[in-house]
Amino acid sequence: METNIDLLKLTVVGEENIFLPWEELQQGDRYLLVELQAGDYKFSRISLTSTHYYSVHGAGFSFRVSPGTVNYVGDFRIQNANWFGGPASFSLINQSSLALEFMEENFPQVMSTMPLTYAGPGTDDFFRFAQSLGAEATGEGQ
Numbered sequence: 001m002e003t004n005i006d007l008l009k010l011t012v013v014g015e016e017n018i019f020l021p022w023e024e025l026q027q028g029d030r031y032l033l034v035e036l037q038a039g040d041y042k043f044s045r046i047s048l049t050s051t052h053y054y055s056v057h058g059a060g061f062s063f064r065v066s067p068g069t070v071n072y073v074g075d076f077r078i079q080n081a082n083w084f085g086g087p088a089s090f091s092l093i094n095q096s097s098l099a100l101e102f103m104e105e106n107f108p109q110v111m112s113t114m115p116l117t118y119a120g121p122g123t124d125d126f127f128r129f130a131q132s133l134g135a136e137a138t139g140e141g142q
Contacts, residue, residue, distance in 0.1 A: 001025065001030065001031070001032060001075070001076045001077075001078075002030065002075055002076070002077045002078070003077070003078040003079070003080075004078075004079055004080060005048065005078065005080045005088075006022075006048070007022065007025045007046060007047065007048065007078070008021075008022050008047040008048055008049055008050065009021055009022065009025075009045075009046075009047040010025060010043070010045075010046055010047075010076075011043075011044045011045040011046075011047070012041050012042070012043055012044060013041065013042060013044045014036075014039055014040050014041030014042065014065075015036070015037045015038070015039030015040065015041065015065075016036065016037050016039075018034065018036065020032065020034070030075070030098075030102065031099060031102050031103075033070075033107065033110075036065045037065070038065050038066060038067040039064070039065060040062065040063075040064050040065075041062065041063055041064070041065060042056070042061050042062040042063070043056045043061040043076060043090075043092070044056055046078060046088070046090075054078075054088050054090070056090055059121070060092055060121045061076075061090065061092055061121075062121070063119045063120050063121070064119050065119060066117060066119065068114065068115075069114055069115050069116070069117045070103065070107075070110060070111075070114050070115070070116045070117070071117055071118075071119035072096060072099045072116060072117070072118055072119060072120070072127070073092065073119050073120040074092040074093055074094050074095070074120035074121070075092070075093045075094075075095050075098075075099075076090070076091075076092055077090065077091045077092075077093060078090055092120055092121060094118065094120055094121075094122070094124055096118055096124055096126040096127060097126065099116070100116060100126075100127065100130055103116055115127070115131065116131075
């Protein structure tokens with residue numbers, strides 16, 4: 001997640017509804033690792049305060065969580081012209097190579113037990129390609 005404003009809460013709706021509070025959104029990490037049930041989800045609401053929020057619309061903010069994998073949905077970016085009340089723009093950008101690097105550096109134990117897959121809008125085989133290169137380097141792909 002990347003933003004130029006302070007957030008109170010991010011709401012994601014789907015098989016289960018989750019509310020990511022300020023504390024998790026302010027930790028400084030670019031990525032959030034959240035355990036979810038398999039199913040379809042979408043970014044729904046960005047709360048700046050308890051009374052001021054933005055609704056997120058469009059199919060480009062939906063994603064599918066598959067079981068048994070770490071699902072990367074993209075970098076969710078929120079840009080606001082000013083802190084309170086101005087228009088905001090939202091985007092979900094695929095930066096798979098940065099996500100892979102983050103996961104390898106910060107969650108090597110997770111990476112050794114579960115594959116990383118792209119689950120955001122569109123398709124991307126980068127993780128599968130990177131995994132095949134790793135398998136070739138260790139001789140597992142032979």
